[in-house]
Amino acid sequence: xxxxxxxxxxxxxxxxxxxxxxxxxxxxxxxxxxxxxxxxxxxxxxxxxxxxxxxxxxxxxxxxxxxxxxxxxxxxxxxxxxxxxxxxxxxxxxxxxxxxxxxxxxxxxxxxxxxxxxxxxxxxxxxxxxxxxxxxxxxxxxxxxxxxxxxxxxxxxxxxxxxxxxxxxxxxxxxxxxxxxxxxxxxxxxxxxxxxxxxxxxxxxxxxxxxxxxxxxxxxxxxxxxxxxxxxxxxxxxxxxxxxxxxxxxxxxxxxxxxxxxxxxxxxxxxxxxxxxxxxxxxxxxxxxxxxxxxxxxxxxxxxxxxxxxxxxxxxxxxxxxxxxxxxxxxxxxxxxxxxxxxxxxxxxxxxxxxxxxxxxxxxxxxxxxxxxxxxxxxxxxxxxxxxxxxxxxxxxxxxxxxxxxxxxxxxxxxxxxxxxxxxxxxxxxxxxxxxxxxxxxxxxxxxxxxxxxxxxxxxxxxxxxxxxxxxxxxxxxxxxxxxxxxxxxxxxxxxxxxxxxxxxxxxxxxxxxxx
Amino acid sequence: xxxxxxxxxxxxxxxxxxxxxxxxxxxxxxxxxxxxxxxxxxxxxxxxxxxxxxxxxxxxxxxxxxxxxxxxxxxxxxxxxxxxxxxxxxxxxxxxxxxxxxxxxxxxxxxxxxxxxxxxxxxxxxxxxxxxxxxxxxxxxxxxxxxxxxxxxxxxxxxxxxxxxxxxxxxxxxxxxxxxxxxxxxxxxxxxxxxxxxxxxxxxxxxxxxxxxxxxxxxxxxxxxxxxxxxxxxxxxxxxxxxxxxxxxxxxxxxxxxxxxxxxxxxxxxxxxxxxxxxxxxxxxxxxxxxxxxxxxxxxxxxxxxxxxxxxxxxxxxxxxxxxxxxxxxxxxxxxxxxxxxxxxxxxxxxxxxxxxxxxxxxxxxxxx
Numbered sequence: 001x002x003x004x005x006x007x008x009x010x011x012x013x014x015x016x017x018x019x020x021x022x023x024x025x026x027x028x029x030x031x032x033x034x035x036x037x038x039x040x041x042x043x044x045x046x047x048x049x050x051x052x053x054x055x056x057x058x059x060x061x062x063x064x065x066x067x068x069x070x071x072x073x074x075x076x077x078x079x080x081x082x083x084x085x086x087x088x089x090x091x092x093x094x095x096x097x098x099x100x101x102x103x104x105x106x107x108x109x110x111x112x113x114x115x116x117x118x119x120x121x122x123x124x125x126x127x128x129x130x131x132x133x134x135x136x137x138x139x140x141x142x143x144x145x146x147x148x149x150x151x152x153x154x155x156x157x158x159x160x161x162x163x164x165x166x167x168x169x170x171x172x173x174x175x176x177x178x179x180x181x182x183x184x185x186x187x188x189x190x191x192x193x194x195x196x197x198x199x200x201x202x203x204x205x206x207x208x209x210x211x212x213x214x215x216x217x218x219x220x221x222x223x224x225x226x227x228x229x230x231x232x233x234x235x236x237x238x239x240x241x242x243x244x245x246x247x248x249x250x251x252x253x254x255x256x257x258x259x260x261x262x263x264x265x266x267x268x269x270x271x272x273x274x275x276x277x278x279x280x281x282x283x284x285x286x287x288x289x290x291x292x293x294x295x296x297x298x299x300x301x302x303x304x305x306x307x308x309x310x311x312x313x314x315x316x317x318x319x320x321x322x323x324x325x326x327x328x329x330x331x332x333x334x335x336x337x338x339x340x341x342x343x344x345x346x347x348x349x350x351x352x353x354x355x356x357x358x359x360x361x362x363x364x365x366x367x368x369x370x371x372x373x374x375x376x377x378x379x380x381x382x383x384x385x386x387x388x389x390x391x392x393x394x395x396x397x398x399x400x401x402x403x404x405x406x407x408x409x410x411x412x413x414x415x416x417x418x419x420x421x422x423x424x425x426x427x428x429x430x431x432x433x434x435x436x437x438x439x440x441x442x443x444x445x446x447x448x449x450x451x452x453x454x455x456x457x458x459x460x461x462x463x464x465x466x467x468x469x470x471x472x473x474x475x476x477x478x479x480x481x482x483x484x485x486x487x488x489x490x491x492x493x494x495x496x497x498x499x500x501x502x503x504x505x506x507x508x509x510x511x512x513x514x515x516x
Numbered sequence: 517x518x519x520x521x522x523x524x525x526x527x528x529x530x531x532x533x534x535x536x537x538x539x540x541x542x543x544x545x546x547x548x549x550x551x552x553x554x555x556x557x558x559x560x561x562x563x564x565x566x567x568x569x570x571x572x573x574x575x576x577x578x579x580x581x582x583x584x585x586x587x588x589x590x591x592x593x594x595x596x597x598x599x600x601x602x603x604x605x606x607x608x609x610x611x612x613x614x615x616x617x618x619x620x621x622x623x624x625x626x627x628x629x630x631x632x633x634x635x636x637x638x639x640x641x642x643x644x645x646x647x648x649x650x651x652x653x654x655x656x657x658x659x660x661x662x663x664x665x666x667x668x669x670x671x672x673x674x675x676x677x678x679x680x681x682x683x684x685x686x687x688x689x690x691x692x693x694x695x696x697x698x699x700x701x702x703x704x705x706x707x708x709x710x711x712x713x714x715x716x717x718x719x720x721x722x723x724x725x726x727x728x729x730x731x732x733x734x735x736x737x738x739x740x741x742x743x744x745x746x747x748x749x750x751x752x753x754x755x756x757x758x759x760x761x762x763x764x765x766x767x768x769x770x771x772x773x774x775x776x777x778x779x780x781x782x783x784x785x786x787x788x789x790x791x792x793x794x795x796x797x798x799x800x801x802x803x804x805x806x807x808x809x810x811x812x813x814x815x816x817x818x819x820x821x822x823x824x825x826x827x828x829x830x831x832x833x834x835x836x837x838x839x840x841x842x843x844x845x846x847x848x849x850x851x852x853x854x855x856x857x858x859x860x861x862x863x864x865x866x867x868x869x870x871x872x873x874x875x876x877x878x879x880x881x882x883x884x885x
Contacts, residue, residue: 004623072596076632076635090610091614095535099536102607103861120884125883340527
């Protein structure tokens, strides 16, 4: 851990997510919208349709104001944000891909200049030159995507780069092409969605219905492309299968994958409305469609980002800033020795040592109360539980990065975490402990009921007494599994849960229960 | 192993090698920074001059009013140029000095992050002044002030970050007292003169550009150019005069070792300071002379001098940072694995890209006139 840490209560990931999802949406519009502008401008000229040409012109102003300002600045904003939150990852990406970024910068430069010339060139440049500038814009914007796609996919699936450290091996990695295809169609679809919105400002009538149909058809064809290329992408991302992320190794991933699928279907289906009945395409409908697409895209990006766990660059750099090649060193020397930013006070004060280790190694992904919050868990953990979990962090099912704490460091971190345990609430308003919750804060940290490291089979046929005995012996089964230390109330509920998991009620049981 | 003072914590440079020799990266850093500085000066100085003109105007259509409109119309494109030309030096800086830059950015986390949010508002502010000026009515001047303040805030954050990245001895104290990213570099004696030097320089350069623009108008037979030349030169001469003093303050505020580099310690440093100082004085003298000449004449020597002095300042700034960091930063020790193909590809695309941009801008210019 080379760098200091920005102590961010809201959660580092949340800030990156907000900036990047908004940027990604608008920047894809910047690419696809560029093609829409020039193609539609040419169509208007070929058919002598002045109203269409005027619409393209007014849309280009909206396009410029959104992409050149918000799109471009949030792009720089992602860079600034990841530098603050993941300096190790940003530094590695920059060192490995300086020339990639520099080449992308050239395209960015041409893109920005072309956008300005295109907009200010309306009514001034002759039609052919204006269209040429439009094509230059689109080509430059698309090349930006072509380059950045290589670097982003490299982070998830670096492939042969891990062995040879060659720029182009990492660039054209196993997910490069499916990702490029999905982003290309995504960019075109988003362009259609935005024009569906701006076309609601056109006066009603034949022209508007024609325009709406053209935009809806544009977006629909592109969405079909998105769906097909998403299927290819899904099958190309081998890491998700290898690490069983979609089976629950990364808890949130199966849900996000579901949301992404639903979003794709809903967006495509919704597009049939303006295509079939253009009159229905009014402001709220078009805005709703855009919001749906934004959420869908957010789910897609979330899927990709969290699929990288526990790495920032898969197989090379952990999200904590530890390099894979440094693991042996940490295993030998402990975590504090590799933590540059430890204050003098940590030598005397174990609690302070725990806090600074927490900041350096836990805070990159966790918050106390928000995203990946720890206090809801701490509320139900006692010191024995925390102490038994800390040395086994990398075995948890969230695919946590490795932790090689010495005994002293482990107890310092345990002490700090226990100092953050919320005070127990009693009386009305106190949280109700359920069997599911008892499971989630114990076995559920590493297992799922059915799926990843499934427990249903292991529990099959076991009686509550046997499960009770099993909990006592759990710590002896293998090093990765701690003994159960939960208090009696939690233990009873956990036994109920596990018993029901292994012995699901039959229809007869259910009937008997409802009769009674 | 880099010898470290006891109170310094310095992140190790990245484990991956540099993809080109350090001197080449540094050359690119300085070159693109110089270009960024030109655009930034024109933009920020332009916003300040526009605000000044709005304050001086008495009625719609008078000379100040026309000037404010003209300059405000150029600002959005200049912001685009500033941002675009700013990306490249930031990239090369992070490659060469990431261990310094990332650390200082993290210490001032919220301040650094605020640049992004503030820039979006400021940028839209410039479009508002350009596209909706008639609709803004009396709100226009206050909004312009707001936009200027936002840009000045961004500049202040940059001054903080670029000075904090060299103030390595203050890092541990700041970080261990509070890790929430709320620090700035306010206790650094170079911060204020450094910031003022940059802002005054921006107004001077924008003033000079305004004068050159005025001269172009005059050549085209547009008499409004006279007022542009006069106003631009006045801004240029006065701010440069004050900046000579502020620059000296900045020099004196540098740590002793760094300051002495420019006073005999290093031959290059001494030459740079002498050039900067002598030519700086000459800029004021020639600027004043041009004000007394017929409008539009005498601008060329001033422009050449300014371009040279700016280059000297960029180099001095780089040297000062090198002197402050001394043994803590030895780019020559970095592992290098040059990516020749990519370097050539970049150079080729850059040349092609510039050619395309020049072609487009020329077409637009021709069509505009």
